[in-house]
Amino acid sequence: MRKPAPAGHAIHELLANRWSPRAFSTRLPSKETLATLFEAARWAPSAYNEQPWRFIVATKEDPEAYGKVLACLVEANQAWAASAPVLAILVTKKTFTRNGKANGYAAHDGGLALENLMLQAVAEGMFAHAMSGFDPDRVRETFDVPDDYSPTTALALGYGGDPEQLEGDYRAMEVAPRERLPLTELVFSGTWGRTSPLVGD
Ligand SMILES: Cc1cc2nc3c(=O)[nH]c(=O)nc-3n(C[C@H](O)[C@H](O)[C@H](O)COP(=O)(O)O)c2cc1C
Numbered sequence: 739m740r741k742p743a744p745a746g747h748a749i750h751e752l753l754a755n756r757w758s759p760r761a762f763s764t765r766l767p768s769k770e771t772l773a774t775l776f777e778a779a780r781w782a783p784s785a786y787n788e789q790p791w792r793f794i795v796a797t798k799e800d801p802e803a804y805g806k807v808l809a810c811l812v813e814a815n816q817a818w819a820a821s822a823p824v825l826a827i828l829v830t831k832k833t834f835t836r837n838g839k840a841n842g843y844a845a846h847d848g849g850l851a852l853e854n855l856m857l858q859a860v861a862e863g864m865f866a867h868a869m870s871g872f873d874p875d876r877v878r879e880t881f882d883v884p885d886d887y888s889p890t891t892a893l894a895l896g897y898g899g900d901p902e903q904l905e906g907d908y909r910a911m912e913v914a915p916r917e918r919l920p921l922t923e924l925v926f927s928g929t930w931g932r933t934s935p936l937v938g939d
Contacts, residue, residue, distance in 0.1 A: 739898050743916055756860045757916060758867040760818035760908050761899035766797060767824060771862050775895070778858030784847035790831040791851040794881050798823045806880050811892055812871040818908055819869065822894035827877055828852055830890045848890050859895065867894045 739761070743754045772795070779791060796803035807825040808816055819825065830848040834841045841847075856866040869892040877889035901912040927934035 739901060739912070741916060743918075746921065752857045752860050756856055757865065759865050759898055760821075760867065760912055761901050761903050762822040762865075762894065762896035763899045764821075764823065765897045766799060767862070767864060767896065771864070772797070772824065772895075774862065775855045775858050775864075775866075779851040779855040782847065782851040782854045784850065785841065785843040786834060786836060788831070788834055788836075788841060788844075788847065790841055790844040791848045792829045792831070792887065793826050794829060794877070795824065795826040807892070810872045810876045810880060811869060812873070815869050815871040815892070815894075818904060819867070819892075819894040821899060821903065822867070822896045824895035826893040826895060827872070827881075827889055828891040828893065829877070829883055829887045832886055832888050844888070845890050852891060852893070855893075864895065864897050868892070869894065 739759065740755060741757045741759075742751075743749070743757075745754055776793060776795075779793070780789070782789075782791070784790060794807065796807045798804050804825060807827060808820060810827065811819055811825075828848050828851070830844040832841060832844055833839060852866075852868060856868075859866045872889070872892040874889040877883060883889060901909050904912055921937040922933040925934045925937045926932055927936065
């Protein structure tokens, strides 16, 4: 299903067409397509080019590995994410490799990699839905994640499905209009809270 952003200014179609569906088709992306998504993530910018992102990924082709990731999601997310043919977890490295100091931008840069992946997914006709609703300790234990790394965001990936396959509230949310704060509340000039004339009247 397409659900383009009703943007007030024309934005690139990749950005407009990215959204977070909960209904996925059973179609499995090819190995090459999935590699392309992670390649897109690989080329994200990061502080000191640290590249703090790592991904744990599982497809339904390997039900045991898939089940291990699914079990890390909270129940509310399992309810819909189980329809996605691919699940992944972004894990970020907490310290800089160059000096061992804390990397305060690890999650930020992981997010940049995730958005790269999401936009590449749209380019491939797919969707990626990020989730904070998962148990990081369970990820750590299940996958032997080292102490220096932090499970940051889970991800459901695949081709779009039919909203009718969702239950109750999720079905309504799937077709609800997309909403954002107005630009006038986001972009300031001169002092905090004063709308920039660049985006205001
Ligand atoms: C870091 C992050 C965590 C999220 N966690 C969840 C989640 O646990 N469950 C869920 O259904 N959606 C989750 N979402 C999806 C957001 O609700 C969604 O991106 C937001 O409502 C905007 O909708 P859009 O992505 O369709 O534009 C998450 C998104 C992000 C970026």
